[in-house]
Each structure stands twice: as structure tokens, then as C-alpha cells.
Amino acid sequence: MAITGKVALVTGAAQGIGRGIALRLAQDGADVALVDLKPEPLHAVAAEIAALGRRATTFVADVGDREQVRAAVDHAARELGGFDIMVNNAGIAQVKALASVMPEDVERIFRINVQGVLWGIQAAADRFVASGQKGKIINACSIAGHDGFALLGVYSATKFAVRGLTQAAAKEYASKGITVNAYCPGVVGTSMWVEIDQLFSEITGAEKGETFRKYVDGIALGRAETPEDVAGLVSYLSGPDSDYMTGQSVLIDGGLVYR
Ligand SMILES: NC(=O)C1=CN([C@@H]2O[C@H](COP(=O)(O)OP(=O)(O)OC[C@H]3O[C@@H](n4cnc5c(N)ncnc54)[C@H](O)[C@@H]3O)[C@@H](O)[C@H]2O)C=CC1
Ligand SMILES: CC(=O)C(C)=O
DSSP: OTTTTOEEEEESTTSHHHHHHHHHHHHTTOEEEEEESOHHHHHHHHHHHHHTTOOEEEEEOOTTSHHHHHHHHHHHHHHHTOOOEEEEOOOOOOOBOGGGOOHHHHHHHHIIIIIHHHHHHHHHHHHHHHHTOOEEEEEEOOGGGTSOOTTBHHHHHHHHHHHHHHHHHHHHHGGGTEEEEEEEEOOBOSHHHHHHHHHHHHHHOOOTTHHHHHHHHTOTTSSOBOHHHHHHHHHHHHSGGGTTOOSOEEEESSSSOOO
């Protein structure tokens, strides 16, 4: 197993894609620090990791708060005896016509989706540099970071920003042996898409499930994505086979967006 004995931290690990990534990295041999706003589901994921024979620790933190993210990284290193892989996965959606977007909408989503990734990059890189070790930083982007989608305009802007941060961080930290990449899923059947579908319905009058189905209809491989599909890419980005890769925001969407 390519990352046996490594320590990974995954934000937004209580459910959905973050949970899938945490379980996959544990299957690959890593011990995992699970970070989220929600303590109870985090404990359930920790129990699943323990059943796989790996160690897990949980930490409640808001990724939009710089000090809490630094505390989460410190906790992971202290509890699991090292720190090698940072997955900045936590994010929120927003569905709004651009005409109705208010300053507080922009502030809320940028605080989590962009600042959350920035604080994660900073905290992880500071620790890697201080300990003189190589490290992997992996950020959550989206198809919406490659293409702007109607009613998802500000969300798209946050994911384009993640691509910019990923490229800049890759260049700033390359000389320290730190790689920085991002995964860009398409339409993953998590709670986030239940919320997106519902919010589209409220704005457009679409029936429940209709927006999700329309998006899935555009996928060349003909099915919605699973957290496990995404986790396979994150596994690759966490391991030595991706050592010569940095600054990339990789589409994994079943053939929905082509760039
Ligand atoms: N579901 C999808 O189709 C896609 C999702 N993504 C991205 O993947 C990531 C994960 O998405 P999903 O698993 O689908 O979402 P989800 O809504 O199912 O799970 C997100 C998790 O992040 C946590 N979280 C939210 N705000 C947080 C904060 N401030 N601090 C700490 N944790 C916080 C939530 O509590 C939740 O456990 C997000 O960045 C999302 O933008 C990207 C492309 C497609
Ligand atoms: C949630 C998300 O990133 C999209 C556009 O499906």
C-alpha cells in the first residue's frame, strides 16, 4: 500500500466525498485525522476507520477560521505522530441568480470554500517546512472551477479561486518538496446535490430530482459520480506515483466538462 504509515488530515470528513476520501486513504494504509463542524458523524467515520485497522482521530473545527485550522493540523500531528497529507475538502454550495446575490452571500461562501482552502494550505505547508519534510496538499475544486454554471455563479467563482490558489501554492512550495493539486468532481450524489436540486426547484420551478437528472444526462459515462470515484483520484494524488505532478486541478466527472 502506497501510503502505509502516512498521516492524512481530511476536512469535511463527516459525510459525502470527505468521508469517502478518509476511508480510501485508510484502506491505502494511512492514519487519518477527521475534521468537520459535526462531531457525531465524525465519530462514526472514525469507527469505520478503526474497523479497517487504521488509527483515526477527530477534531471539530470551522475551516473558515485560520486558528482553528492550525489547531486541527497540530492535533493531527500530536495524536497520530506525524503529518504528511492535507486534504482541503470542506465546502458549501450556493444556488442563486447573480441578480439576487448579496454581499453576505459572497462573504459566507468565500469564507469556507476559498479561505478554508487557503488556511489549510498555509497550516499544512508551515508544518511541512518546519519539520523539513515533503508533503502533499490536495484541494477540492469542481467542474464549476472549469466552467461557469447558471445559478451557481458565486460557487463557480470560489472553485476558480481554488484553481488559482492551487497553482500559486504549487509554485511557492515546490522548492520545499511540497506538491499541491486539486480534484474537480462533477455530479456526486451527496447531500450537497440534494440541496442544490432543492434550491434549483425553488428558483426555476423544476420538479424534485429534475435538475440532478438533467446534469447526469450530460455525463458521457451515463451515471452520477460516487464519493469512491473521487477518492480514487485523491488516493493517487496522495501517493508517490503523483510525486512529479503539481499545480494541477484534475477533472474527474465521467466526461461532463472538457478542458
Ligand atoms: N457533491 C458534488 O457533486 C460536488 C462536490 N464538490 C466539492 O466537494 C467537497 C465535498 O462536497 P460534498 O461531500 O458533496 O458535500 P457535503 O455537503 O455532503 O459535505 C460537506 C462536509 O463539509 C462540512 N463543512 C461545511 N462547512 C464546513 C466548515 N466551515 N468547516 C468544516 N467543515 C465544514 C459539512 O459539515 C459536511 O460534513 C466540497 O468542497 C464541494 O464543493 C465538487 C464538485 C462536485
Ligand atoms: C456541486 C458542484 O460542484 C457541481 C457543479 O455539481
